[in-house]
């Protein structure tokens with residue numbers, strides 16, 4: 001079939017070239033945005049007297065009919081069409097005759113595709129923000145449920161100081177909150193309309209770009225037509241924000257995977273979010289967490305692909321830019337799936353409270369507090385630090401822990417020790433004393449939970 005743009009050439013491209021050139025199999029997902037954009041365009045053309053009111057009405061009704069028929073399945077997307085923009089215009093012209101051919105006045109596919117993509121992505125972005133907010137609510141509810149459960153906090157993956165499980169979970173709530181903020185920030189720059197930039201230089205028609213932008217829910221318009229048609233920063237920003245979000249989910253996944261292992265056994269995942277092995281009957285594998293960690297690489301790849309595609313192309317539109325969609329669509333689909341599965345996995349995750357406490361009791365994670373105890377009785381910190389270290393060494397040698405050493409032993413190291421030392425080094429005291437703002441005390445964890453809940457409102 002001859003192309004709509006046939007004229008300068010016969011428009012009969014080679015079949016392989018046709019397939020290569022076509023983007024219909026991935027850009028057809030933007031049909032709703034394409035139709036809404038065209039409706040606003042027809043309305044603007046009529047308002048400006050470029051088309052008659054009757055013509056615009058006919059176009060808008062025709063576009064509405066196409067939308068309905070696509071949604072009901074009465075009309076199928078033609079896989080042989082070049083892209084969604086050509087497909088809609090072609091059907092419209094088939095249905096309306098010559099009036100259909102007037103729709104593309106004072107616009108180009110270059111500003112049209114940029115418009116559709118911005119409209120499509122802003123909707124997906126809003127959906128993703130909702131999913132992240134849902135996950136934040138779930139993580140915060142878990143933190144509330146396990147607010148006062150003691151676990152070892154780690155540095156270098158070595159037991160360091162006791163913390164509350166609620167505190168650990170709230171660290172992820174804070175990261176996810178930043179992800180929401182980043183996406184909202186990106187949406188502001190995304191929500192400017194490129195329509196009316198036309199092919200590259202604007203148009204000789206007396207158009208009203210702001211009218212069209214407002215109709216389509218934009219906050220403003222792109223102020224340079226060359227930039228308007230060739231800017232894909234909004235997609236890159238969204239990909240960056242999604243990559244950072246995935247990095248957070250991946251770190252969380254990694255911890256969940258560790259916590260599920262027999263070496264830790266801090267948490268138990270629901271059977272609904274684990275799988276078995278085809279050969280090893282004892283296995284319960286945290287596949288969902290592993291897949292989220294794995295798919296993070298894929299989303300980073302999408303970001304790198306688009307950055308690389310854009311880096312060498314001169315102004316304004318070049319066909320390279322058609323490659324923008326598959327990367328960002330893949331990232332959007334992947335992130336949405338990851339968020340949904342992750343939410344269910346965390347919601348049903350249970351903590352093995354006893355195992356966490358046992359682990360916290362074993363790593364001498366109260367040694368800092370023992371040193372602080374002596375400091376508060378007047379000993380210089382370095383001396384106290386050394387004595388605490390020697391006591392830890394003694395415990396390791398004798399296979400015991402600081403809490404179990406008799407007072408007589410303590411007294412051979414310093415006569416500042418008294419019976420109250422046991423309370424000072426109890427894990428509960430160690431946690432509760434860390435009441436500095438943002439610290440691990442229960443009051444602090446509760447304040448964090450209240451803050452995040454307030455932000456979600």
Ligand code: ARG
Nearest residue numbers: 023027083109110113321322
């Ligand atoms: N399918 C194309 C894309 O996704 C539409 C723009 C084509 N513009 C052009 N001048 N060939 O980028």
